[in-house]
Every structure is written in structure tokens, then in C-alpha cells.
Amino acid sequence: MFAPKWEKALHRAAIQQRDANAVRAVANEHAEARQSAALLETLMGALPVNDVARVRQLLGWLWDGGYDPAADVFMTRYLPGAGLALEVAPGITVELPLTRDAVGLALAEAHQSAGDVVAACDVVEQVTPSTVAAVSLAELYAEQGRWQEVIALTDGVTNEDEATMFLLVQRAAALRQTGSPGAAREALKEALRLRSRPAELRHRALIERAYTYLAENKRAMARKDLEKVLAENSTYPGLAEAMAELPPS
Template sequence: MGFRVRKSFKIAPGIRMTVTPKSVGISAGVRGARISANSSGRVTRTLGIPGSGVSHVKTLSTGSTRRGPSAAAARPAATATHEPQAPRPATPGLFAPKWEKELHRALIARPDANELPRIGTEFEQARPIAALFEATLTALPRGDRPRALDLLSWLFDTGYEPESDEFVRKYLPAATFNLPIAEGIDVMLPLDRDFIGLLLAEIHQEQGNLPSAVDVIERLEPSTVSAVSLAELYAAQSRWDEVVELTEGLKNDDAAATYLLIQRGIAFREQGFPDAAREAFKEALRVRSRPTELRQRALIERGLTYLSEGKRAMARKDFEKVLAENSNYPGLREHLANFEA
């Protein structure tokens, strides 16, 4: 499960913040009509037909300090009554505590993630949420895995629940992060304890510490998302009995279930039960609308199962189905080369 976190998250319905190494942007509106503003001062309007790939982008402000006719002409367009209106996010009141105002400024009003370590150190009340966003917005993007691991481990071990944090509930009620938890499975997670645990487990796994990753996931509330992560971790340690038990009674109801069925098939094959393995792969392939990566993985694994039974023609058929869709699938050329030997 390769690690990456998209540094883009919702801060309120219709409003999304994006953080890059060079700037911070915020956008508001609905599908097909959005206004975006960047910390550089650039403001754009995007109008389009959702799902069509057709859109038009107009620059309303370039962020230049130059006062010219073009800038003056652009200003009225930004306040036209037909522009989408997004709900105004909450802001700290006049008598809000200093830590709340500073944290709000660093995360939302004037985003500056570099301020989070100072705020977390100076204000105890701000420490948990400052630590969470320091891990996701600065430590991980910069490749500082040890710092991210320290922060997330502390949050997880102390039992911190972002969903119960008053700051999150007030200012970031719609905040979400995109996290890939397994091959072909990306999930959009809210700011809650599961997100912290899954992210922490990802880092442990990336560093080769599989037992610690399993320990974290097993301490989360059971869910489809945690089951996907746990199945991958069990498989990486050849704990096939646990994989079979975890995936008992599954139907192909969604992409996560497809992934789990593939792991179930692999587990049965490794245990020496090819018939049971092929049944699991058959169910995984039953729904053709599943992500391409998952369908190709299921075909490859079923092909390997056929090979284990000596059914070379059936194996080659599955491999060539993948070849027709993705000739660069990892390991596919090696599998096909074996038929020439």
C-alpha cells in the first residue's frame, strides 16, 4: 500500500482548501461553477458541464498590485449575483481564547502550517489538532516520517478523537482527507480516530513494521475500511487463516469487498485449495464496473491459481486479458515468458 495523502480537504460544505509546497488555495461553489483564490492573489472562475470534461476558466484577478483598466474591469465579475454562493465558515468571536484564534488563523484564515508546531507547544488546548495537521500538512509532505510517526502515535495512544474536538466541530465539520489504503482502494475519510489509526498504520507498514501496523488496525472499530487494511497486512505476513476468517461470507457489494475477495482467493490458493480460490476470484470478477486495477489483479491471481493446478491454457487466457488492457502490468511479461520456455 503505497503512501500518499492529498493535501486537499473540505473546510465547509462547498468549500475546499488545497495546500502545495508553494501556496495555499481555497475554492467555493458547486459542481460546474466554482471560484478559486490562491495565496498569491490569483482569483479564477470556472464554469463547466459536470462529467463532460468541458469547462471555461476566467481569471478575475492575477494578484498583481498594478492598478490598470483590466484589473478594474475584472472586479465587478467577482461579485456578480449569479456566482455560486457558499456558506460562510464560522470564525472565532471577539472573546474567543487566544489559542483558538491563532489555530484558526494558521489553518483557515491565513493558512500557514509552519506555525502549527509553535501553536501546539504554546497552547495545550491546541496541541492535538495542531499535531494532527502538522503531521498531514508539513511532516509527511516533506518526507519527515519520524516526526509524523511521533505525532500520530501520540495522538492515537492518548485516545484523541478529532470528531469530538470542539475546534473541529466548529470550524472543520466537513474536513476530509483522501487516503489510499490498498491497491485500487482510495477512501475519503473524515477527521476521526479511524483516520489517525489508518494513517499511522500506513506509515508503520511503509517502514516495514508490520506487527505495529496490525496492532493499530486491530484497535480500531471494525469497518470495511479497516478490514481492507488488515487483510493486506495479514497477507503480507502469510497469515492466511486470518485472511480467510476476516473475509468470511463476503459478497461483491463494493470495491472494498472486491479487494477482500481477491485476498480471500489468494489465501485459499496458498493453503492448497484452488477450487475455493477460483470461487473467490469468480465473485471478485462478477461486477464488471469495479476499478480496472482490481479486475486486473483478480485475473492475474486467478491465472496463477490455474498455473498451480497445471491448467496452463486457462492461465494464459487470464494473463492475456490483462495484457490487452495493460501491457505494462507489473510481472505480467515474466508470467507470459514462462509459456515460451
């Protein structure tokens, strides 16, 4: 195998031993290996143990340096089919090929986990526009109360899959927050059109519709939606808070 010393060392650490600590040691010894090693350490070590600080350090360095795994000779030679499973929003997990966009989205999730929503937004706004990026961005905009941007981002979205259903629920929340409960209900009608969608997403949509009904003073209808969620999952995040908004029965 006529490969450079660093490449042999990284191959041994990452492919043969599958040892994140060994990968880091190679990076410390061989400057040529550092970008590949940073990505590999993230995938093999930092992400699996949810070491958010280390993910931010490694992927932040790669992102700022313009790194693209698709142009990384080591990655394309030895791990051409590698990918990344990433939860871009509650209930939305996607399998991404290793590209610069994947690095950016993973970095943004780490920033968000650390509470740095502004940094997360800055990164996602730089990735190639896609449904996955829109899901991440819609959630980040909503966290900041940037409702008009959520509305603009979700214009024209229909319920084609789990990701677009999530976007419709975010759109409904934005429309409600900006004083358009009728339009919010239309978005939720589309979101809830298909009963085959995961229960977690349906429950999220029902809770949002309950808030919309409350905004219209339709308390009985709000209670009905919340009781549907209560009957299926009494511990669903946000349900207790929504129930507390109901008037005494």
C-alpha cells in the first residue's frame, strides 16, 4: 500500500481499530491528517457520547476552514458510503451523506444544544437550501420569535413527508403568533391530512391547533384536541402547559 505515513496511521486508527482516541492521536502527530481526523473523531467519538463542546470545537474548525468531506481524499477513498444520522428537529431524524452541508447542519445542532441559537442560524443560512435545512431553520427562527421569516420560509409547503409536516406546524404557529388564526388552521388542516404520519408529529400538530382554537376563544375544540393527545401520550412534551391554558371544566 503506497500511501503516506499519515494516511496509513489514520486508516489503522479509524478503519481497523475504530478508536476515536487513536484518531485524535494521529491528528496530533500528523498535520496532514487533521481535517479528516476531526470529522472522524466527531462521528466516532463526540457525537455518539453527545459531547456538544467537542462537536462544536471540531466541526466549527472544519466549517470555518471551508472543509468539504466530498473533496477529502481519505474519506472518499476509504469511507465512500459513510453518512450521518442527524435529528434536525424533534421527531425529524435524517440520514445525510457526508458533505459540507452535513457538517454545517451537525454544527448548527450542536450550537443549538449549547443554547447559541444565533450561531446555529448563521450556519444553517449558509448551507444549500433544502427541506432538511428548512426544518432546522424554521425551528431556530421560531425559538427567536422570528415569525415572519418562518412564514416566508414555509410558503407553498404541502404535506409530502414528515419534514414538510413539521414545517406546516411551524407555519401554523407563526401565523397564530402574527394574528392569523384562520390561516393557521388551514396550515394545520394540511399538516393533519394524513393519519399515517408519526404520532409524535400528529400530537405536536394537535397541540398547536389547540392553541389556535384558544386564540379564537373556541375552548371546547381546544380541549378536544388536547384530550386526544392526553389519551395517547399523557407525557407528551408541552401537553401539560397547553392543558394549563384551558379554563376549568
